[in-house]
Amino acid sequence: MAAADLTTHPGHLARRLQQAHYLLWNAMVSEEITSPQYAVLNTLVAEPGLDQRTVGERVGLDRSTIAEVISRLSRRGLLDKVRDPQDGRRSLLRPTDEGVRTHRKLTVRTARMNQVFLAPLTADERTVFFDLIRRVADAAEGLRNPEEPLAAPR
Amino acid sequence: MAAADLTTHPGHLARRLQQAHYLLWNAMVSEEITSPQYAVLNTLVAEPGLDQRTVGERVGLDRSTIAEVISRLSRRGLLDKVRDPQDGRRSLLRPTDEGVRTHRKLTVRTARMNQVFLAPLTADERTVFFDLIRRVADAAEGLRNPEEPLAAPR
């Protein structure tokens, strides 16, 4: 009877999905380190010495947000941040030993959590789930700096 | 070569999907009214006089967040908030005329935006997209107040 059922709104669904993930992460992975923080750690373990902007690009965080996340990880002693001697604008980042240990520990828990999170889906459905979300997200992302503005130019 | 590809992490994908939606909403629907605010308005147009907690439940916002969203909508003059004379704990909410007008306008734009957002998917795929996300979100939600704790009780 509702005028417009929210469950037919992809945006509402996307938000609920992320909330659900947040909750499960908190319960099963860590109450200290958040999922975005883990993503940053994950990137830096694979590629130590990246600058802040590039890490942000890798994990999909804008310049402001990545600065905050980095500052929290740094405050926790999980990464080091030093000015690039070659280019004084850049901050180069690398995980500390503690950061690497934390990353290793969380990787195990994250894998367990993902199992629980995806438990309602069959193996085939999981593949489709990833594919569909990726395609929608990529397409919308591609509209960010469009050749032609979104609103009809006229 | 990356140690753990983020694109295989459902949480990362969920976050990217929501970001993509946020961007498109901002570009195509409104820079003033956000998607959660619209969801609240949508609920109240369908069911005027609901109390704050129930609205939060309907749109999937916790007690603190719904309070903030309501306060912003109220500040913008889009809804009225009055104490329930029958039960002094409750705040009863109903949209103002301005709120109803705004809701109507945004409903049109939201429909357009959803078309663009889902454009990468075929009609069949959209159905699957909704179904899979809903199932995952519902299942995780169901774990909130579990009969048995998430971590093995032992």
Next chain:
DNA sequence: CCTAATTAATCAGGGCACTGAGTATTTCTG
């Protein structure tokens, strides 16, 4: 060379999202 454009990072400001603690009101129960 020196100025102009570009680039990396920071800061201010607004909004969403959660937890834990506190207040007021109502309801349940002895």
Next chain:
DNA sequence: CAGAAATACTCAGTGCCCTGATTAATTAGG
């Protein structure tokens, strides 16, 4: 009916997420 439990809301605190403006450093053009 009085005290206890439950309920609706508020408040403080943390973290994610974006935009627009600013600052510092580098690169490109004349």
